[in-house]
Amino acid sequence: MKKILGIFTLLVVVCIATTWLARDKELWEANDYIESIKASSFLKPYNIENLIRRTALFGVISIGVAFVIITGGIDLSIGSLICLVGCGLPWLLTTKGVSLPVAISAMGIVSLAIGLSHGWLITQLRLQPFVVTLCGLLLYRGLARGFTGDQTQGFGTGFQSLRWLATGKLAVPGLGGFGIPVPCIILLVVAVAAAIFLNKTIYGRYLLALGRNEQAARYSGINTNAMIIVAYVICAATAGLGGILFVLDVNSAQPVDFGNFYELYAVAAAVLGGCSLRGGEGSIVGVVIGTALMQVLRNMINLAGLPTHIEFAVIGGVILVGVSADELVKLYAARKRAAAANV
Amino acid sequence: MRSHLILPILLTLAVGCNKTEPIDAKNPATPKPALSTKKPRLAYVSNGVADFWTIAKVGAEKAGKDFDVDAQVLMPAGGISDQKRMIEDLLIRGIEGIAVSPIDPANQIDLLNTAAKQTKLITHDSDAPGSTRLCYIGMDNYLAGRLCGDLVKEALPDGGKIMIFVGRLEQDNAKRRRQGVIDAVLGRPVNPDNFDAIGAELKAGKFTILGTLTDQFDRTKGKANAEDTLAKHADISCMVGLFEYNPPLILEALKQAGKLGKIKVVGFDEAESTLLAIKEGHCHGTVVQNPYEYGYQSIKLLLELHKGNNTAIPASKFIDIPARQIRKDNVEAFSKDLKLKTGKGG
Numbered sequence: 001m002k003k004i005l006g007i008f009t010l011l012v013v014v015c016i017a018t019t020w021l022a023r024d025k026e027l028w029e030a031n032d033y034i035e036s037i038k039a040s041s042f043l044k045p046y047n048i049e050n051l052i053r054r055t056a057l058f059g060v061i062s063i064g065v066a067f068v069i070i071t072g073g074i075d076l077s078i079g080s081l082i083c084l085v086g087c088g089l090p091w092l093l094t095t096k097g098v099s100l101p102v103a104i105s106a107m108g109i110v111s112l113a114i115g116l117s118h119g120w121l122i123t124q125l126r127l128q129p130f131v132v133t134l135c136g137l138l139l140y141r142g143l144a145r146g147f148t149g150d151q152t153q154g155f156g157t158g159f160q161s162l163r164w165l166a167t168g169k170l171a172v173p174g175l176g177g178f179g180i181p182v183p184c185i186i187l188l189v190v191a192v193a194a195a196i197f198l199n200k201t202i203y204g205r206y207l208l209a210l211g212r213n214e215q216a217a218r219y220s221g222i223n224t225n226a227m228i229i230v231a232y233v234i235c236a237a238t239a240g241l242g243g244i245l246f247v248l249d250v251n252s253a254q255p256v257d258f259g260n261f262y263e264l265y266a267v268a269a270a271v272l273g274g275c276s277l278r279g280g281e282g283s284i285v286g287v288v289i290g291t292a293l294m295q296v297l298r299n300m301i302n303l304a305g306l307p308t309h310i311e312f313a314v315i316g317g318v319i320l321v322g323v324s325a326d327e328l329v330k331l332y333a334a335r336k337r338a339a340a341a342n343v
Numbered sequence: 344m345r346s347h348l349i350l351p352i353l354l355t356l357a358v359g360c361n362k363t364e365p366i367d368a369k370n371p372a373t374p375k376p377a378l379s380t381k382k383p384r385l386a387y388v389s390n391g392v393a394d395f396w397t398i399a400k401v402g403a404e405k406a407g408k409d410f411d412v413d414a415q416v417l418m419p420a421g422g423i424s425d426q427k428r429m430i431e432d433l434l435i436r437g438i439e440g441i442a443v444s445p446i447d448p449a450n451q452i453d454l455l456n457t458a459a460k461q462t463k464l465i466t467h468d469s470d471a472p473g474s475t476r477l478c479y480i481g482m483d484n485y486l487a488g489r490l491c492g493d494l495v496k497e498a499l500p501d502g503g504k505i506m507i508f509v510g511r512l513e514q515d516n517a518k519r520r521r522q523g524v525i526d527a528v529l530g531r532p533v534n535p536d537n538f539d540a541i542g543a544e545l546k547a548g549k550f551t552i553l554g555t556l557t558d559q560f561d562r563t564k565g566k567a568n569a570e571d572t573l574a575k576h577a578d579i580s581c582m583v584g585l586f587e588y589n590p591p592l593i594l595e596a597l598k599q600a601g602k603l604g605k606i607k608v609v610g611f612d613e614a615e616s617t618l619l620a621i622k623e624g625h626c627h628g629t630v631v632q633n634p635y636e637y638g639y640q641s642i643k644l645l646l647e648l649h650k651g652n653n654t655a656i657p658a659s660k661f662i663d664i665p666a667r668q669i670r671k672d673n674v675e676a677f678s679k680d681l682k683l684k685t686g687k688g689g
Contacts, residue, residue, distance in 0.1 A: 047571070157616075167599050250565075250595060252616075256391070308558070
């Protein structure tokens with residue numbers, strides 16, 4: 001809980017800073033400070049909607065990788081799986097003329113099969129997760145490039161009702177045109193299901209236990225292999241879902257670069273949200289907050305008018321300062337408690 | 344055990360080298376006698392993977408068919424190191440000619456000069472003026488940028504605020520293209536050596552260029568850039584996308600914001616959704632290069648050079664394949680022609 005509090009505080013600080021950076025400069029100069037802040041482009045309903053949608057898209061894949069990280073593993077193939085599914089779906093629908101249910105089912109089966117094979121290779125052949133998923137990273141993008149012939153894939157002007165899943169919004173009465181983006185509902189469903197699975201079921205306990213100490217978990221009767229396979233299947237399934245949502249959102253996927261490095265965004269969000277890369281720790285709410293922090297930081301660069309090429313430097317710097325400050329506060333509090341106990 | 348194997352391998356290699364070395368060392372440009380009965384092998388190397396290059400590939404392969412040569416098209420997916428590897432491999436195979444679009448001309452001079460020593464080397468799409476390449480086939484990106492800037496001025500007769508979107512600015516063609524747009528919009532004289540800082544707001548007369556946003560080829564980020572611009576600048580008048588995928592992403596963002604047709608869009612290249620948007624009036628126009636001709640003319644010129652016909656190179660060492668402006672009035676004809684050549688088009 002404390003870890004989430006730290007990252008949540010950082011998110012709030014970044015939101016306040018972005019609101020100030022994106023304030024209406026003319027009103028500010030006219031000494032109308034409150035109106036200037038109120039008119040901040042960060043607080044515009046349109047911007048909030050965009051942020052929620054982006055957080056939802058990245059949040060779905062981050063929740064998936066959190067399960068793998070909780071087991072002490074890693075999945076580097078997420079970006080390439082997003083590419084495979086993100087290019088595969090429009091390819092099946094527009095180039096191959098496959099029906100929608102068949103195309104969606106095919107992508108679902110591919111994602112689950114990939115997750116299963118990752119889990120099987122890691123638990124049965126005892127291959128390292130890094131190696132298995134690194135090969136996946138190369139393999140799935142290569143496959144996507146192969147069957148599409150390196151052609152950009154998209155839905156053109158068709159499949160509008162399907163694209164509503166990523167681009168649509170549900171109007172909220174009385175909020176001046178503000179609507180909740182549909183991907184937010186999808187994230188909510190995924191997050192609630194993931195949180196219940198992790199915190200309220202015995203299997204979630206098993207995952208956390210095996211992440212702490214796999215051998216101890218196995219000796220206490222937990223089928224650790226099955227649980228690890230489950231974690232990789234969840235990760236691949238959410239990556240597949242993410243791939244579908246990403247391509248529905250941007251409507252254009254070039255196999256060479258679609259989803260490139262998204263595994264790093266996902267892993268970063270999960271770790272920021274309290275997952276330990278050593279395994280055994282993790283919180284779904286934290287992962288969503290971690291994802292939101294990354295997206296608000298990217299939004300801040302544009303709204304503050306900073307050059308986009310320093311984006312990663314800003315994100316890296318802010319996160320490093322933020323988590324360092326969080327640790328320092330904890331250290332200070334612990335010392336104070338220790339001193340009080342000694343007195 | 345190993346030493347038993349190594350000796351015969353070394354001997355085989357040494358014998359192999361002795362066989363070919365005298366021919367190559369004395370006159371590297373002379374085709375090997377053994378190849379004279381075979382089709383000449385000519386390579387067309389792009390600077391990446393994109394639909395643009397797929398069109399160029401069709402042109403190169405058509406020339407291969409027309410002139411009965413083995414035209415190989417290579418697209419490096421891994422950037423500059425991948426392109427270097429491909430060129431080195433081609434040289435090892437003793438290819439008769441290479442047309443390349445160098446990714447970083449200033450820093451690839453050594454590689455290009457090495458290639459030019461061993462085979463017929465020309466550049467296409469992006470030039471490397473400091474190298475010993477024989478000729479450049481393409482367009483002037485700065486002038487093409489100016490054509491794009493003229494479209495912006497046309498779209499905004501009363502002036503307004505403009506934002507530029509591009510994949511990355513490290514590439515020479517992107518820099519020149521962007522500068523061309525800026526100089527034309529701000530009414531500056533032709534000077535390809537200009538360079539305005541990326542984040543700076545530029546004003547002249549009734550036009551304001553708010554800045555340039557890059558996405559490093561991440562399309563989700565590209566779309567987010569367009570969305571953030573709409574959030575930040577409620578009074579924006581025109582959005583300009585300089586790489587092929589930028590205009591479609593801008594149009595997507597505008598559509599989702601319900602601002603399609605209300606904010607002008609000017610683009611580059613011939614993505615299907617850009618052409619469709621021009622037809623529907625949601626995009627004012629686009630500047631297109633002629634990748635098909637890049638491919639076709641490159642293979643044609645390389646074949647002439649392979650035959651020893653050096654007169655095929657003009658005195659300027661530049662074969663201009665000019666960019667064109669596509670607007671609502673000529674988009675149908677352009678799409679039709681594109682479809683005819685490549686099977687693609689809006």
